[in-house]
Amino acid sequence: MNQEIDLETALRRALKREHPRADFAKRVLARAAERRRQAATRVWMAIAAMLVAGVLIAAGMRNYELQREAEAQKAGHDLALALRITSAKLHLTHRMIRRRPDGV
Amino acid sequence: MTKREEQRFEGLLGAHQAMVYSIALRLLRDPALAEELSQDVFLQLYGKLSTLESDDHVKFWLRRVTVHRAIDEARRSKLRPKTMLDQIPEPVAIRREPDFLLDEKLRKMVAALPEKARAIVLLRFQEDLDPLEISRVLDMPSSSVKSLLHRTLRLLRGKLERSGTKTAKLGLQA
Numbered sequence: 451m452n453q454e455i456d457l458e459t460a461l462r463r464a465l466k467r468e469h470p471r472a473d474f475a476k477r478v479l480a481r482a483a484e485r486r487r488q489a490a491t492r493v494w495m496a497i498a499a500m501l502v503a504g505v506l507i508a509a510g511m512r513n514y515e516l517q518r519e520a521e522a523q524k525a526g527h528d529l530a531l532a533l534r535i536t537s538a539k540l541h542l543t544h545r546m547i548r549r550r551p552d553g554v
Numbered sequence: 555m556t557k558r559e560e561q562r563f564e565g566l567l568g569a570h571q572a573m574v575y576s577i578a579l580r581l582l583r584d585p586a587l588a589e590e591l592s593q594d595v596f597l598q599l600y601g602k603l604s605t606l607e608s609d610d611h612v613k614f615w616l617r618r619v620t621v622h623r624a625i626d627e628a629r630r631s632k633l634r635p636k637t638m639l640d641q642i643p644e645p646v647a648i649r650r651e652p653d654f655l656l657d658e659k660l661r662k663m664v665a666a667l668p669e670k671a672r673a674i675v676l677l678r679f680q681e682d683l684d685p686l687e688i689s690r691v692l693d694m695p696s697s698s699v700k701s702l703l704h705r706t707l708r709l710l711r712g713k714l715e716r717s718g719t720k721t722a723k724l725g726l727q728a
Contacts, residue, residue, distance in 0.1 A: 464657035470575040
């Protein structure tokens with residue numbers, strides 16, 4: 451003679467919750483703490499990266515400004531030289547004209 | 555995360571670890587994999603805790619995430635039953651079956667069910683959810699939950715009866 455069972459009651463009994471290992475919570479908390487540390491490290495690394503990027507951008511801009519200043523200075527010198535040469539040529543031409551006997 | 559949230563997380567971890575682990579274990583049938591998945595679920599909760607206001611919401615979220623992740627993992631790892639329900643040998647009928655043998659037999663039968671059917675049986679009999687709650691966890695119509703639960707119980711009952719265990723003809727509380 452077989453035992454008659456109520457399947458649903460039997461399933462409830464058979465499928466009772468089981469507990470994980472005793473140190474489960476401890477290990478989850480350790481992983482959470484590790485994740486927190488990693489997140490903090492990532493924040494600091496992002497801040498450091500932004501600072502480095504800021505310094506590089508500032509240095510680049512300063513370098514660009516210096517380059518522009520140097521170019522402007524060189525252009526100024528070139529202009530002054532060109533004006534001096536032109537002035538000398540004009541002066542020479544003027545003297546040559548004044549030396550001609552017919553005065554033309 | 556504030557100190558208060560840390561304490562809340564620790565409380566929730568203590569309160570729900572057995573639920574999460576049991577769902578994962580019975581869907582994955584591998585204690586190590588189940589524990590790893592349970593840890594991942596709690597870590598996901600850790601990052602999301604501030605958006606989950608009530609503890610009921612957290613419980614619902616944990617069940618939902620665990621079931622979906624475990625079903626995905628089971629499918630990915632090809633953990634489909636190595637022994638299908640029909641392949642489980644039908645034990646010789648014994649005069650009086652001790653409970654632990656019956657429990658073991660039922661657990662094996664449930665473990666051999668397809669993932670969706672297994673999840674429904676677990677949520678119904680392990681977590682004591684009604685079909686409407688199960689349908690919310692699994693994102694499926696409650697009518698589908700009811701019919702799948704009904705079919706699965708009929709299948710299990712038939713299998714048990716063929717193995718010599720008579721089951722009471724009770725109406726399904728689905």
